[in-house]
Amino acid sequence: MEQMRRFNTISEYNAFNNNETKHPLVTVVDLSKADPRQLSRMYFGFYIIFLKDVKCGDLVYGRDTYDYQEGTLVFLAPGQIAGSNGNSDFYQPKGHVLAFHPDLIHGTTLGRRIQEFTFFGYQSNEALHLSERERNLVVDCFSKIDYELDRGVDKHSKRLIVSNIELFLDYSVRFYDRQFITRDNVHQGILERFEQLLNDYFESEKPETVGLPSVNYCAEQLNLSSNYFGDLVKKETGKTAQEYIQAKLIDVAKEKIFDGSKTINQIAGELGFKYPQHFARVFKKRVGQTPNEYRSLN
Structure with a gap:
């Protein structure tokens, strides 16, 4: 039986991808630093968003395969499981991941709004497909979060990090609105x-x-x-x-x-x-x- 990897903490996921843990509750992961790997089933105890930059097999949720191609975003909420389609080939992951623990947003406006971002409950064939301009904006949001993580923790860190995550999620709502309109071939x-x-x-x-x-x-x-x-x-x-x-x-x-x-x-x-x-x-x-x-x- 295929073994499931479990990631309950941000530091565990950073270690798996050879990334430094700069904050215990939030990270921006550069997947190009990770070792080549085979796709496997993974459990996440935190919010996680994948920005895919290279073809590396199919990401599966439950029994269905994500509509997950180069230049797409996939959102998972705590407790969800993503995995592989059984492809045993090794590949070099490439792209970025934003991951944040629910404890980071407790007591913030994002904590009170998180249920509004319903795409954390989307499943197969429902990934967010980005235009080049949209992708650049997402990368910029990730970069600003990573900039704050590089500065170290001070009295401004949490507010700025959470604000940038909330901004990114608000942009994602806009991009999904655009996708509902433009992907007529899918929604027809x-x-x-x-x-x-x-x-x-x-x-x-x-x-x-x-x-x-x-x-x-x-x-x-x-x-x-x-x-x-x-x-x-x-x-x-x-x-x-x-x-x-x-x-x-x-x-x-x-x-x-x-x-x-x-x-x-x-x-x-x-x-x-x-x-x-x-x-x-x-x-x-x-x-x-x-x-x-x-x-x-x-």
């Missing part, structure tokens, strides 16, 4: 498939047997992570994926309400609601009328 048809998925779901017996469709369920059916899927729907429609599902639910509910042979309780069950009262609350919140009031007025 996602919304149409999402719409058809919901149509098929509500026309089947799944609502009665499984319940209401969730964002996670829809993302899995479309082979996307729930974070990436949710962000893509938001960028394309202005609605969250949950709001989109609820809008479809209400459209189906309105059509069913016109069928006078069914009670509101029966309709609630057919839509996947366990309790009719829950259906009535959701419907009134979205439509402004209860299902019975809507039936009477129409």
Whole structure:
């Protein structure tokens, strides 16, 4: 069985890559200093961002391969595992890695905002592809962080380092917004498939047997992570994926309400609601009328 490498501290990861540990909670790693290696599965106990500069095999998350080519960024949160595709060839890694421990950002604005950066939850085929200009900006952010690490720790270090990490992550949000727009060949048809998925779901017996469709369920059916899927729907429609599902639910509910042979309780069950009262609350919140009031007025 392939052995997993575990990196719980920044110093462990620096040692693995022949880089000096300048700060116990944050590092910018120059992978060209590392020894040639074979790809293997790795566990990280901290946030880590890979900037890849050379073709060195496929990076795998779970059972899927990252869309990970030269000039791309991959983001991993603490507790995630990345690995190889079984390629046993040795290669010389090249590129840069930004890694920071959660303890670094506790009590900072970045610590309070870190959940906003949903790309730390993206999975296969969802890496950030950079233009040359974007890549240069990322390298500049990394260089400023490394500059602060070279100066040694003083009363300004933490604020400046964390501010530069936050700036880099904010730029990454902008770059992903651009990618959602420009990578039409990857995203083409996602919304149409999402719409058809919901149509098929509500026309089947799944609502009665499984319940209401969730964002996670829809993302899995479309082979996307729930974070990436949710962000893509938001960028394309202005609605969250949950709001989109609820809008479809209400459209189906309105059509069913016109069928006078069914009670509101029966309709609630057919839509996947366990309790009719829950259906009535959701419907009134979205439509402004209860299902019975809507039936009477129409």
